Amino acid sequence: xxxxxxxxxxxxxxxxxxxxxxxxxxxxxxxxxxxxxxxxxxxxxxxxxxxxxxxxxxxxxxxxxxxxxxxxxxxxxxxxxxxxxxxxxxxxxxxxxxxxxxxxxxxxxxxxxxxxxxxxxxxxxxxxxxxxxxxxxxxxxxxxxxxxxxxxxxxxxxxxxxxxxxxxxxxxxxxxxxxxxxxxxxxxxxxxxxxxxxxxxxxxxxxxxxxxxxxxxxxxxxxxxxxxxxxxxxxxxxxxxxxxxxxxxxxxxxxxxxxxxxxxxxxxxxxxxxxxxxxxxxxxxxxxxxxxxxxxxxxxxxxxxxxxxxxxxxxxxxxxxxxxxxxxxxxxxxxxxxxxxxxxxxxxxxxxxxxxxxxxxxxxxxxxxxxxxxxxxxxxxxxxxxxxxxxxxxxxxxxxxxxxxxxxxxxxxxxxxxxxxxxxxxxxxxxxxxxxxxxxxxxxxxxxxxxxxxxxxxxxxxxxxxxxxxxxxxxxxxxxxxxxxxxxxxxxxxxxxxxxxxxxxxxxxxxxxxxxxxxxxxxxxxxxxxxxxxxxxxxxxxxxxxxxxxxxxxxxxxxxxxxxxxxxxxxxxxxxxxxxxxxxxxxxxxxxxxxxxxxxxxxxxxxxxxxxxxxxxxxxxxxxxxxxxxxxxxxxxxxxxxxxxxxxxxxxxxxxxxxxxxxxxxxxxxxxxxxxxxxxxxxxxxxxxxxxxxxxxx
Numbered sequence: 014x015x016x017x018x019x020x021x022x023x024x025x026x027x028x029x030x031x032x033x034x035x036x037x038x039x040x041x042x043x044x045x046x047x048x049x050x051x052x053x054x055x056x057x058x059x060x061x062x063x064x065x066x067x068x069x070x071x072x073x074x075x076x077x078x079x080x081x082x083x084x085x086x087x088x089x090x091x092x093x094x095x096x097x098x099x100x101x102x103x104x105x106x107x108x109x110x111x112x113x114x115x116x117x118x119x120x121x122x123x124x125x126x127x128x129x130x131x132x133x134x135x136x137x138x139x140x141x142x143x144x145x146x147x148x149x150x151x152x153x154x155x156x157x158x159x160x161x162x163x164x165x166x167x168x169x170x171x172x173x174x175x176x177x178x179x180x181x182x183x184x185x186x187x188x189x190x191x192x193x194x195x196x197x198x199x200x201x202x203x204x205x206x207x208x209x210x211x212x213x214x215x216x217x218x219x220x221x222x223x224x225x226x227x228x229x230x231x232x233x234x235x236x237x238x239x240x241x242x243x244x245x246x247x248x249x250x251x252x253x254x255x256x257x258x259x260x261x262x263x264x265x266x267x268x269x270x271x272x273x274x275x276x277x278x279x280x281x282x283x284x285x286x287x288x289x290x291x292x293x294x295x296x297x298x299x300x301x302x303x304x305x306x307x308x309x310x311x312x313x314x315x316x317x318x319x320x321x322x323x324x325x326x327x328x329x330x331x332x333x334x335x336x337x338x339x340x341x342x343x344x345x346x347x348x349x350x351x352x353x354x355x356x357x358x359x360x361x362x363x364x365x366x367x368x369x370x371x372x373x374x375x376x377x378x379x380x381x382x383x384x385x386x387x388x389x390x391x392x393x394x395x396x397x398x399x400x401x402x403x404x405x406x407x408x409x410x411x412x413x414x415x416x417x418x419x420x421x422x423x424x425x426x427x428x429x430x431x432x433x434x435x436x437x438x439x440x441x442x443x444x445x446x447x448x449x450x451x452x453x454x455x456x457x458x459x460x461x462x463x464x465x466x467x468x469x470x471x472x473x474x475x476x477x478x479x480x481x482x483x484x485x486x487x488x489x490x491x492x493x494x495x496x497x498x499x500x501x502x503x504x505x506x507x508x509x510x511x512x513x514x515x516x517x518x519x520x521x522x523x524x525x526x527x528x529x530x531x532x533x534x535x536x537x538x539x540x541x542x543x544x545x546x547x548x549x550x551x552x553x554x555x556x557x558x559x560x561x562x563x564x565x566x567x568x569x570x571x572x573x574x575x576x577x578x579x580x581x582x583x584x585x586x587x588x589x590x591x592x593x594x595x596x597x598x599x600x601x602x603x604x605x606x607x608x609x610x611x612x613x614x615x616x617x618x619x620x621x622x623x624x625x626x627x628x629x630x631x632x633x634x635x636x637x638x639x640x641x642x643x644x645x646x647x648x649x650x651x652x653x654x655x656x657x658x659x660x661x662x663x664x665x666x667x668x669x670x671x672x673x674x675x676x677x678x679x680x681x682x683x684x685x686x687x688x689x690x691x692x693x694x695x696x697x698x699x700x701x702x703x704x705x706x707x708x709x710x711x
Contacts, residue, residue, distance in 0.1 A: 090588025535615030547606025
């Protein structure tokens with residue numbers, strides 16, 4: 014804020030000074046709206062709507078409060094498209110913003126949820142919605158199961174109050190609870206399955222296991238109950254049905270199992286029926302999930318779970334009219350498949366997939382949003398499973414929420430289509446907004462991002478960035494001796510799932526990083542990161558020197574990360590020495606800036622000022638170490654800024670001379686690069702791309 018000081022009762026200005034109000038993105042436009050509200054528009058980052066404060070906020074040390082933030086991806090300097098789980102659902106990672114407003118933005122299909130009510134609650138193990146009458150279309154109460162006790166809560170207009178239901182055992186942990194036909198509530202604890210009247214008459218019937226056994230897992234629907242009983246002789250599966258006339262649970266069948274049950278589900282797949290025809294059963298020591306027919310409990314299909322992890326949660330669901338089986342595994346992976354029933358009632362699973370949705374075990378639950386059924390995945394990275402319109406494909410949308418321990422549908426009159434979510438220390442009632450929408454995750458860099466590539470073998474993103482640093486004279490390096498600041502470039506690597514910063518590799522002062530690529534060289538299984546650079550000197554219009562750096566990631570090496578900022582490189586070794594997980598394997602000095610690098614048939618093609626050069630990865634004089642050896646080149650460009658490859662063809666985008674097509678050929682003298690086509694118009698290229706062998710974009 015620019016403050017003019019003037020003498021009291023006069024118009025004479027006696028002073029002029031600046032007051033720091035706070036920090037936002039670099040402002041391109043500032044507009045005062047009204048009532049102390051100011052809009053700060055930015056071309057280099059997110060724009061903000063702020064409210065001015067008379068006193069500084071002690072938490073932010075600012076004289077304003079951000080009311081709303083307007084996300085902007087612009088300017089996008091570079092991007093890459095990845096499908097990390099190979100499920101046909103890609104995400105875009107962009108290098109966005111300028112200088113200190115620089116960020117990485119992850120653009121993916123996502124889902125946003127809004128908070129309705131929240132209360133502190135620790136140790137929640139499970140959640141179950143309850144209706145006052147089975148025929149009521151909406152729930153009104155929530156049974157919360159803790160480690161050793163249970164509680165019932167009712168959500169009103171303004172608050173959540175604790176209630177009680179006659180017959181509910183609140184002194185035990187509830188394994189399952191829900192409504193059943195005949196205005197009953199079923200509550201299953203370790204010692205009993207109780208049928209409770211909704212009219213306040215308490216328990217009307219109890220099913221109790223033998224004295225030496227306990228109920229370990231349970232599930233139910235409106236008419237059926239399935240219990241897994243643990244005992245000394247393995248697992249016992251008991252199937253019950255509700256008798257609404259005699260007000261009791263009738264045991265219809267039981268089978269002895271070799272292994273104990275880890276998870277159960279009997280959700281009906283036919284929307285016109287209250288009962289299920291099949292049950293899904295997972296086991297602790299048997300790495301399979303079985304589909305059993307009801308009521309005979311015969312195995313109709315046994316599906317092995319790939320890997321060495323167990324099924325901890327299972328869900329049968331009908332999404333967009335198609336039946337699916339979804340299984341949450343103990344290592345954070347999710348297995349799903351389409352259930353197909355033949356004319357002779359044989360079951361098979363088709364179009365099965367396995368994807369990662371987190372690093373911790375997940376739990377599954379059904380809920381409805383805008384008339385469509387979806388599956389909520391409660392985990393350290395909560396998400397929602399939904400189907401395409403025709404049900405042919407399942408998609409996973411990430412949630413803008415932290416770690417979720419348990420979740421259940423909580424569709425009430427006051428708050429329709431809500432979800433109850435249990436976290437480590439709270440119980441929150443939320444509502445899902447649009448399930449299929451664009452979700453943007455921001456990873457602040459505080460630097461200017463320039464290039465990004467995905468290193469699939471190491472499961473990381475490699476990012477080139479630059480920032481201005483204060484000039485320190487160094488006789489051994491090229492420095493801008495007449496400038497106060499110089500630009501320095503860095504290579505960062507981030508985990509491709511959590512975007513945790515792993516390591517940073519600094520380049521030499523005044524060495525500008527121009528290009529980035531990953532390459533697998535011929536006869537070398539390693540994946541290398543290639544950086545093309547140029548040395549920027551004040552007396553040169555274009556760099557006359559540069560380097561091509563070859564680095565690799567050593568995953569089992571770590572370094573001290575006591576720095577509070579991921580971009581604090583004060584303790585980072587100089588370029589060319591060991592730098593944590595990033596190691597400089599080789600470097601090649603070139604005559605000019607390396608504006609573009611591409612992997613080409615096990616070799617490296619590079620655009621260096623006016624030349625296009627081909628490099629091979631070889632060792633000289635029987636030396637064990639390998640380095641880049643120039644095999645051939647072609648000149649005649651103004652500046653070869655962009656390079657794309659396809660087969661034996663190389664498309665070059667020039668600063669002024671439009672596009673050229675170069676072919677790679679072998680001859681008796683060795684490999685050669687030959688120009689076979691050119692656009693003779695004068696065009697300033699900003700990018701090039703090859704559609705196929707005959708169609709090119711520039």
